[in-house]
Amino acid sequence: MNQFFESIQEYISEADFSLVSLVLLSVLGISWIVQLFFYLYYYNAVIRRQKQEYRGQVTHEIKRHPVSIIVTARYATEELEKFLPLLLDQNYPKYEVVVVNDGATEASTVLLDKLKSKHTNLKTSFLPMNAKYMSRRKMCITIGKMAASYDYIIVTDSDCEPTSRDWLSEMMRNFTPEKEIVLGYSHQEQDKPGFFASLLRFDNLFGAVKYMGYACHGLAYKGTTNNMAFRRETFDRCKAYASSLNLEKGEDDVFVSENNNGSNVAVELSTSSIITSHKEMTFKKYLFLKDSNVETGSLYPSGIKFRIGLEVATRMLYYISLISLIAYSLVEGEFLATGIAALAGLIRYGIQCYTFTTAAHIFNEKGYAFKFVIFEILIPILTLYIISFGRIGKKRQDLWKM
Secondary structure, three states, X not given: OXXXXXXHHHHHHHOOOOHHHHHHHHHHHHHHHHHHHHHHHHHOHHHHHHHHHHOOOOOOOOOOOOEEEEEEEEOOHHHHHHHHHHHOOOOOOOEEEEXXXXXXXXXXXXXXXXXXXHOOOEEEEEEOOOOOOOOHHHHHHHHHHHHOXXXXXXXXXXXXXXXXXXXXXXXXXXXXXXXXXEEOOEEEOOOOOOHHHHHHHHHHHHHHHHHHHHHHOOOOOOOOOOOEEEEHHHHHHOXXXXXXXXXXXXXXXXXXXXXXXXXXXXXXXXXXXXXXXXOOOOHHHHHHHHHHHHHHXXXXXXXXXXXXXXXXXXXXXXXXXXXXXXXXXXXXXXXXXXXXXXXXXXXXXXXXXXXXXXXXXXXXXXXXXXXXXXXXXXXXXXXXXXHHHXXXXXXXXXXXXX
């Protein structure tokens, strides 16, 4: 065995790397180290948090606070008929559901009146069609808050389906005295399977792993109003969405990042707390959504912007240097460099497999062990395209239902 290691040491000491290989090895090494740091420290935080849950190391609130569920709906009679009864049938002692109807039709009005006759905890309000507002959804949430009776609020959408009768209990158990905001997971369901549907689901999963992982380290900057809870006083303190009135979307991100103090944001990871979103997304809508995310990202705290930018930059440098080094070293016969690059690639891939497959299991998603390499390269390219060329088309699309 000693002879084996001595032979390897002798081979390495005699290796003569070209200048190109040394440069590529240096770039690969630096980007590889930074990438492993992000995966092991930030992205695996969700996995560590789940293990702490299993060990009973996470404190939960025993008291069941009364809560108001705000449901935003726009021309959504079919969705309300399908999913609203599930919200009204939660295993929770005291709560109400406030439906804010934007674009009320006769069918939706009849449906809501019928449900109100059966459920005394159902309230309805509406947003006038002639109301002029950059984001009608922000206005609907604000109206819903005004109509809500309780000091704790959960927001969701008319086409969102709770996966369990315990959804409300699982979200509300996180409101210990120091917590003001709770971030839940929203699964993205698409009727048509295929590459685009897989891209959407991976982007959704990777995004949740990132922002929930950051939140576990006191760096919450993002959430989704498909599945988010907060205290009324928190919403009032920041004057609702006053700082994001110019945004069509992204009010949830601004709300979380503005109100995060390092210890007041909780994440809920149980499968019973998952919301399934049934919004149908086209590729053009997806590009508009990514465009809005880029616009919202400019408002993130500088530390968050630096971390996000550093991860994406080193990710692309990693792939460029890895592929270039393997190709160059094979052509030049520098096989030690080839082996180093291959080993670095296998280690990172193994950590990625563990991170994404475990996170997918936590969020009840399918595994991405063989897909994420393509998607994690493609998504930054799409983002770069959006940054370079801006909005698609001449008119801004109505993003309310995204």
